[in-house]
Each structure stands twice: as structure tokens, then as C-alpha cells.
Amino acid sequence: MAFISELTGRPVTDYDGTRIGVLKDLIARPYKEFAHPVIDAIVVHGESGDIALPYADLAALLSAAIPLKRPAAGIIAYEFREDDIRLVADVLDKQILDTDGARVVRVNDIELVRINGNVVVSNVDIGVLGIMRRIGLEKLGRWAAHRFNADLSEGTISWEFVEPLTHDQSMRLKVPAEKLADLHPSDIAEIISDLSRTEHSDLLHKLNIKQLADTLEEVEPDFQTSILNHFSDEVVADVLEEMSPDEATDLLAELPDERRQGLLKLMETEEADEVRQLLRYEEDTAGGLMTTEYVSVFPDMTASQTIEHLRKVGEEAELVYYVYVTDAEEHLIGVFSLSDLIIAQPDTPITEFMHKRVVSVELDTEQDEIAQIVAKYNLIAVPVVDAENRLHGIVTSDDALDKVLPTAWKKRLPHFFGALA
Amino acid sequence: MNKAFTFLRERWKANRWVRRIVLLMSVFGPATIAAMADNDAGGVATYSIAGAMLGYPILFPLLIITILLGITQEMGMRLTLVTRRGLADLIREKYGVKVSLFIFMGLLIANLGTITTEVSAIRTVSGMLNIPVAPFVIGMLLIAFVFITKGNYKLTQGVMLVVSLFYVTYIISAVKAKPDWGLALSNLLYPHGVAWSSKYLVSYLVIGMGVLGTTITPWGQFFISSFAFDKKMDKDTLKYSQFETYWGAFLTDFFSFFMIVATAAALNAHGYGVGGLQLQSGEQAALAIRPFAGELASNLFAVGLLAAAFMGLIIVPLSTAYAFSEFFGLSGSLDSDYQKSKTFYILFIVQLVVAALITSIPGISLFHFAIATQTLNAMILPLVFYYLIKLTSSKDIMGTHANNRFQKNFTTAASVFIVIASVLTVATLVFKL
Numbered sequence: 001m002a003f004i005s006e007l008t009g010r011p012v013t014d015y016d017g018t019r020i021g022v023l024k025d026l027i028a029r030p031y032k033e034f035a036h037p038v039i040d041a042i043v044v045h046g047e048s049g050d051i052a053l054p055y056a057d058l059a060a061l062l063s064a065a066i067p068l069k070r071p072a073a074g075i076i077a078y079e080f081r082e083d084d085i086r087l088v089a090d091v092l093d094k095q096i097l098d099t100d101g102a103r104v105v106r107v108n109d110i111e112l113v114r115i116n117g118n119v120v121v122s123n124v125d126i127g128v129l130g131i132m133r134r135i136g137l138e139k140l141g142r143w144a145a146h147r148f149n150a151d152l153s154e155g156t157i158s159w160e161f162v163e164p165l166t167h168d169q170s171m172r173l174k175v176p177a178e179k180l181a182d183l184h185p186s187d188i189a190e191i192i193s194d195l196s197r198t199e200h201s202d203l204l205h206k207l208n209i210k211q212l213a214d215t216l217e218e219v220e221p222d223f224q225t226s227i228l229n230h231f232s233d234e235v236v237a238d239v240l241e242e243m244s245p246d247e248a249t250d251l252l253a254e255l256p257d258e259r260r261q262g263l264l265k266l267m268e269t270e271e272a273d274e275v276r277q278l279l280r281y282e283e284d285t286a287g288g289l290m291t292t293e294y295v296s297v298f299p300d301m302t303a304s305q306t307i308e309h310l311r312k313v314g315e316e317a318e319l320v321y322y323v324y325v326t327d328a329e330e331h332l333i334g335v336f337s338l339s340d341l342i343i344a345q346p347d348t349p350i351t352e353f354m355h356k357r358v359v360s361v362e363l364d365t366e367q368d369e370i371a372q373i374v375a376k377y378n379l380i381a382v383p384v385v386d387a388e389n390r391l392h393g394i395v396t397s398d399d400a401l402d403k404v405l406p407t408a409w410k411k412r413l414p415h416f417f418g419a420l421a
Numbered sequence: 422m423n424k425a426f427t428f429l430r431e432r433w434k435a436n437r438w439v440r441r442i443v444l445l446m447s448v449f450g451p452a453t454i455a456a457m458a459d460n461d462a463g464g465v466a467t468y469s470i471a472g473a474m475l476g477y478p479i480l481f482p483l484l485i486i487t488i489l490l491g492i493t494q495e496m497g498m499r500l501t502l503v504t505r506r507g508l509a510d511l512i513r514e515k516y517g518v519k520v521s522l523f524i525f526m527g528l529l530i531a532n533l534g535t536i537t538t539e540v541s542a543i544r545t546v547s548g549m550l551n552i553p554v555a556p557f558v559i560g561m562l563l564i565a566f567v568f569i570t571k572g573n574y575k576l577t578q579g580v581m582l583v584v585s586l587f588y589v590t591y592i593i594s595a596v597k598a599k600p601d602w603g604l605a606l607s608n609l610l611y612p613h614g615v616a617w618s619s620k621y622l623v624s625y626l627v628i629g630m631g632v633l634g635t636t637i638t639p640w641g642q643f644f645i646s647s648f649a650f651d652k653k654m655d656k657d658t659l660k661y662s663q664f665e666t667y668w669g670a671f672l673t674d675f676f677s678f679f680m681i682v683a684t685a686a687a688l689n690a691h692g693y694g695v696g697g698l699q700l701q702s703g704e705q706a707a708l709a710i711r712p713f714a715g716e717l718a719s720n721l722f723a724v725g726l727l728a729a730a731f732m733g734l735i736i737v738p739l740s741t742a743y744a745f746s747e748f749f750g751l752s753g754s755l756d757s758d759y760q761k762s763k764t765f766y767i768l769f770i771v772q773l774v775v776a777a778l779i780t781s782i783p784g785i786s787l788f789h790f791a792i793a794t795q796t797l798n799a800m801i802l803p804l805v806f807y808y809l810i811k812l813t814s815s816k817d818i819m820g821t822h823a824n825n826r827f828q829k830n831f832t833t834a835a836s837v838f839i840v841i842a843s844v845l846t847v848a849t850l851v852f853k854l
Contacts, residue, residue, distance in 0.1 A: 092517075093513055093514050093517055093518070094514055095510075105750070106513070106749070106750055108518070108749075131518055131522075131749060134517070134518035134519065135518060135519055135522060
């Protein structure tokens with residue numbers, strides 16, 4: 001067993017013992033049938049720059065000095081392969097994905113073992129001990145761990161569960177899809193939010209549609225849209241179909257109108273219709289603006305019963321000034337104001353003084369129109385009904401008139417303070 | 422104290438353009454935060470002593486500091502936007518554990534110094550408001566801790582608002598004090614208008630370092646890059662972000678300018694200075710905002726200083742903790758798991774406790790602490806700059822976004838200058854010149 005931090009910097013000597021440089025990097029080759037990559041070559045930093053020497057030409061690797069088997073002059077330099085892993089350049093000190101613990105961690109050291117004449121990458125060290133070793137205080141670290149009964153095995157991850165993440169090059173190692181499939185969507189969501197853009201793009205493209213949909217449901221809305229930008233519209237449409245309709249709707253609502261319409265066209269008709277239905281509640285329409293915290297009563301009540309009822313529910317309601325009258329199926333049949341109610345005799349049925357011709361808007365009525373209606377009839381709020389005249393909510397006048405104020409930047413404000421706190 | 426709050430609130434309501442300035446500032450993003458946070462209690466104390474002791478000539482470094490602040494903050498932001506890595510991440514990945522540890526220790530020392538100043542400011546406030554010191558300091562530290570763990574955004578906003586109002590009072594005070602504007606503005610270009618005694622020169626050097634160290638901070642360099650990372654800002658918005666960092670740098674020193682002018686007009690012009698009266702207490706420093714606040718100056722100063730200290734008390738230890746996680750953990754700097762981790766709490770508490778212990782050394786005023794710690798900050802800067810410049814100049818890392826010649830040369834020259842100034846400062850302090 002040896003650690004990379006101990007090996008690097010060791011002298012590499014020629015056949016006859018003359019020093020040719022120091023060990024700079026180790027090249028490992030992954031094998032499909034074996035979870036641990038095997039050291040295939042070393043990079044030696046010599047006077048005339050770096051040279052890569054094949055492992056086969058080394059007399060020993062895990063020793064105080066690294067001697068060659070034959071004269072350096074006769075050795076053919078190692079040729080790099082596509083899937084080679086440079087342990088120092090690509091893994092040491094970098095972040096990796098621990099697929100077992102489903103987290104992103106930083107590599108403090110790399111452990112090598114000798115198996116049947118080969119040197120194999122066994123574990124990566126992500127613990128404090130690795131840091132201590134790097135600064136030459138391993139003994140102190142071991143002593144302290146012993147003293148405080150700390151479990152040192154927690155600090156290492158078997159290479160089996162290591163997925164290197166290289167951000168300046170394309171990924172050298174391909175994650176087996178089944179490795180990812182083991183992860184819970186919320187774990188994947190957490191991992192990708194830890195990663196940089198290029199890295200999470202690599203990772204996202206390894207997920208299937210179902211996993212992608214599940215993962216998307218777990219991340220924040222503005223991050224969702226940035227993830228979607230990695231994929232073609234066709235893929236996104238498939239993902240949207242896979243998501244639950246309300247989640248898909250929320251996501252689509254975040255997108256620019258043009259892209260949303262395009263995506264809806266690409267989706268299966270059935271799913272698209274469902275989403276379209278929900279999307280009607282969006283943004284500048286009555287459905288998007290309304291509150292459901294209104295007061296409604298049944299037509300068989302009297303004035304005093306209504307007042308009694310208001311005392312109970314009034315606290316919850318956003319607006320008690322208008323009381324709406326609905327039947328058992330929630331059809332809107334009338335409205336009266338608080339002043340109507342108070343002036344009436346206590347035992348008068350409310351049907352006697354309620355206004356039967358109610359000004360209302362539909363779920364998809366646009367904000368401009370609502371504002372006009374509110375202004376025209378001098379309303380404090382306007383009820384929102386569907387095609388069957390069933391009451392769904394009310395839009396208060398301040399919400400309806402809000403459009404004259406620039407709300408967009410006001411909404412942005414809380415965002416950046418949130419990061420501080 | 423209540424009176425001061427009422428006063429602030431009334432001013433807030435009555436003065437339309439106070440409101441406007443604050444709103445204008447809050448529209449801007451991270452740059453504003455960085456700008457506000459740069460002027461913490463240490464900043465207020467340093468600018469106060471700079472204005473009181475040295476008068477207008479200390480305005481001279483401000484212009485260069487602003488440019489340096491803008492360029493270095495922009496570097497940090499660009500580095501993160503291009504690489505999607507924090508500054509600490511990159512130092513660790515490119516230079517390994519030993520260098521990381523070295524820089525982290527530097528940052529830790531500088532931050533401990535700054536936090537000490539914040540705690541010292543809280544002590545000063547307790548004296549000004551006649552509140553017993555120990556319970557007040559412990560109470561504030563506890564609030565800071567709860568604040569960090571619970572993360573109350575409304576309170577953050579409230580604190581920021583008080584701090585920005587406090588800064589605005591300096592602007593109004595400076596204007597009302599009718600200072601010699603010609604002298605003040607011309608001193609931005611070249612220092613003049615005083616007799617350059619050797620004593621003055623020494624103070625100028627030390628306090629100048631303090632002004633540098635409180636405006637450009639090591640933690641600020643890590644903060645801006647972590648911030649860009651957390652906000653998931655895009656490479657596409659590079660131009661906008663660059664503008665914002667320059668704006669932030671301007672804003673920081675815009676406030677600094679008026680703080681110095683207000684203090685210079687109120688104190689330096691009235692007997693304070695090298696060889697004259699010494700700035701010792703919060704009450705004295707509060708004289709600077711008297712033209713605006715009148716009889717309430719002392720109370721208002723106390724409230725403003727408290728808010729500024731509280732802000733620093735949160736942001737600075739946070740920056741240590743996050744830099745630690747980047748150096749030795751992973752880069753998800755505002756990662757919720759990390760925030761729940763033992764290491765995070767321990768780091769945070771240890772910093773606060775150590776700072777509280779240092780401030781209990783008797784006989785050292787806030788202003789002494791401020792100059793000492795901010796000078797220390799300045800001395801550690803070149804170390805951070807070295808790696809910042811190296812990383813952002815590397816074509817391998819930055820591609821087409823690598824530093825241009827001006828950015829590289831200006832910051833390198835500035836770093837060399839800071840090293841020389843640091844050596845001189847230490848020499849003058851050691852040999853008591």
C-alpha cells in the first residue's frame with residue numbers, strides 16, 4: 001500500500017542508477033471488468049521536461065527510488081490513450097462524485113496497492129488524515145484519531161464508487177448508467193447543484209428521461225430552466241410528459257412564451273392539453289392573480305347567521321367586505337357587501353338583499369381587462385368563475401391594478417439577500 | 422436608543438432623496454452587498470481616524486484604491502464565471518494542500534483581526550448607550566450566531582438598511598459642514614495642504630495601509646467569487662457583472678470619501694490631528710455626523726456603528742468558513758449540508774470567541790484595533806493577489822478571458838507597492854520612528 005502524495009517527488013533512476021528526474025504523475029487505465037484502474041505508466045519530470053514511461057519498463061514503483069529495468073535511451077515513450085486517467089492532474093485535489101454516498105467530495109490523496117505484479121488504484125482519501133499526510137503530519141493525525149477514537153475508514157472511498165469530474169476537459173471516464181440509477185432523484189438533484197455547468201451537463205446527459213424528470217422536480221425553479229437549456233426541445237418535451245402535470249406547468253411558466261408554445265406542440269396531445277389547462281391559471285390572467293381566501297355563504301342563511309359565520313371565518317379571509325353566495329355546486333348566484341348585511345334586519349334571508357347580477361371575470365380573463373372592470377364598477381374585488389359559473393376565487397383591486405407598477409424588479413430584490421443569510 | 426430609531430424612521434419618511442439613494446443601491450446586486458460589507462465597523466473607525474488625524478490628504482490613496490478594488494474584484498468574479506470555481510477551489514486544485522493551508526491561515530488571521538474590530542465596535546457602542554459591556558457583547562454574538570444558523574432574510578435587509586442610512590448621514594453631514602471642496606477634491610489627485618512632518622508621514626503610511634486594508638480585504642476576494650458561484654451567474658452576463666463590480670468599487674469609496682470629508686471637516690479642522698487631539702471615543706467620532714443629526718449624533722452613531730459591526734460580524738466569519746470548505750471540502754459554498762456541519766459551527770464560534778477575548782484586553786480603543794487589524798489585512802493582500810493574478814492571467818484556465826496587459830501590470834505593480842509599504846510600516850512600528 002502506498003499513497004500518491006508519498007510517491008510523487010521520488011527520484012526516478014536509470015538502469016545504471018543515474019537520476020533522470022522525479023515522479024510527477026501516474027497514469028491509470030480503467031478496465032470494464034475490474035472496478036479499479038491499473039497503473040500503466042508514469043510521468044517523470046526531468047531536466048528536459050516531462051516524459052511518460054511505460055509501467056512495464058520499471059523495475060519497481062512502490063519504492064524509495066524508482067529504478068528503470070533498462071537504459072532510458074532504449075525506452076519508447078508511453079503513448080496516451082483516450083481513457084487514461086492522470087491521477088495527479090485529473091484526480092488529486094479535484095472534486096469527485098462519490099456515487100456510494102451520493103455527494104461531491106474533494107480528493108486529498110490516492111491510495112495504491114500491488115496486486116499480482118500490478119499496481120492498482122484502490123481508494124481515494126477524502127478525510128482529514130489525507131490532508132495531514134500532505135502537510136507531513138500524518139503521525140500526529142493518526143495519534144489524534146487514536147486518542148479521540150475517530151474512525152479512519154470514514155475518510156476513504158473505494159475507487160468503485162468514484163466518478164472523476166474534470167471541468168476543463170471532457171470526461172475521461174464514462175459513468176456506467178446503472179451507477180447513477182441507484183441514486184435517489186433528490187440525491188442527483190443535490191449533486192448537480194454542487195457541480196459546475198460543464199460537469200452537471202455531462203452528468204445530466206447520462207440520465208434517462210424518467211430520471212431527468214424526477215430530478216427536475218427536486219430542484220429550484222430557476223435552476224430547472226438552466227438545466228433545460230442543456231437539452232433539445234424534443235428531449236425536454238419528453239421530460240415534461242414524464243413529470244407530474246402541475247410540476248410541468250410550473251416549469252413551463254418559467255420559460256419564455258415562444259419556447260413554451262414550441263414545447264407544448266412537441267408534447268403528446270393529452271399531456272399538453274392538461275398542462276395548457278393549468279397554464280391558463282398563469283401570470284397575468286384572473287386564474288394567476290386570484291386568491292381563494294374569500295368568504296362565501298349558502299343562500300338559505302339569514303343576515304344574523306351570516307354575521308355569526310363571518311366572525312368565525314373572517315380572520316382567514318383576505319377580504320370580508322364582499323360576501324359571495326354560492327349553491328352546493330359552488331355556482332355563483334349572488335353577492336352582497338358588509339353594509340348591505342349590517343343594514344338588514346337580523347332574521348332577513350340573505351336572498352332578499354343580495355345582488356343577483358354579479359359582475360365576474362373568467363379564469364383566463366387578462367389583467368388589463370380585470371383592471372378595467374374593477375375600475376368601471378368601482379369594485380374592491382371581482383369574483384373569478386369558470387365556464388359553468390362556478391366560483392374559483394377573487395381578484396382584489398390592488399392585484400388587478402398592480403400592472404401599473406413595475407413589480408418585476410421588486411420581486412428580484414429578496415433573492416440576493418437570501419444568499420447572505 | 423429608541424430615540425435614534427425614531428429619528429431614523431422620521432428622516433426616512435421625510436427625506437425623499439435619502440429614500441431614493443437607498444432604493445437605488447438596493448436595485449444592484451452582489452456589488453452592492455460587497456460595497457456595503459466593505460464599509461463595516463472597521464471601515465467606519467478607520468475612515469474616522471483617517472479623517473480626524475490626517476485631514477484631506479488621506480483622500481489621495483482613495484482613487485487608486487478604488488481602481489485596484491474594481492480590477493481585483495472583477496478578476497475574482499471573472500475567474501468564477503469562466504471556470505465555475507471559487508478562488509479557493511482553484512488555488513487548491515492548481516497549487517495543492519500546502520499552499521491552500523498557508524493562504525487559509527493568512528485569511529484566518531486577517532479575518533480574526535477584522536472580527537476583533539467588529540466586537541470592539543460593539544463594546545464602544547455599549548459604552549455610548551450605557552449598556553453593561555459583557556451582557557451586550559455576549560448578546561450580540563449570540564444573535565449573530567442564531568442569525569447565521571437560522572438565516573433571517575428580513576433582519577438582513579433591516580441591518581443593511583440601517584447601515585446604508587448611516588452612510589447617507591455622512592454624505593449629508595459632509596455637505597452641511599461646508600468643507601473646503603476644492604481642497605478635498607484636489608487631494609484626490611495629489612496630496613497637499615499640510616506640513617509634511619516626519620510624524621505626519623509615519624501616520625500617513627500606517628493609516629494609509631489601514632484605509633487600503635479596510636477597503637480591499639482578503640475575505641472580499643473570496644467573497645466575490647463565492648458569490649458569483651452561488652448566484653449561478655452566467656459567462657454570458659460577464660459584461661454586466663464587470664460593470665457591476667466597478668460600480669460596487671465606486672460605491673464603496675463614494676461612501677468612504679464622504680466619511681473622510683465629514684470627519685476631516687468636523688474634527689481635523691477643529692484641533693484633532695497628528696500632534697493635536699487624539700480620536701479616542703465613539704462620542705468624538707460621532708461629531709462628524711453632528712451637522713446632520715444634531716444632538717442625536719452620538720445615539721445615531723452608536724446605532725449605525727452597531728449595525729455596521731453586526732454586518733461584519735456575520736459576513737467575515739462566514740467568509741472564513743466558506744473559504745475553508747472550498748479549500749478542504751467541496752465548492753458548493755452555500756451548501757446546506759455544510760452549514761449544518763460541525764466544522765462550520767466550530768469555525769464560526771471559535772472566531773467569535775477568540776475575537777471577544779482579544780477585545781477584553783484593557784486600554785485599547787476601537788480606533789487602535791481598527792488601524793492595527795486593517796493594516797494587517799492590507800499586508801496579507803499581496804499573498805491573495807499573487808494567486809488571483811496568476812490564475813486570471815493563465816490562458817490555460819481563462820482562455821480568451823485571461824487578463825489583459827493593463828489588468829495584469831496594474832495589479833502586479835500595486836501588489837509590489839503594498840509589499841514595500843508593508844515592510845516600511847512594520848519597520849516604522851518596530852523602530853518607533
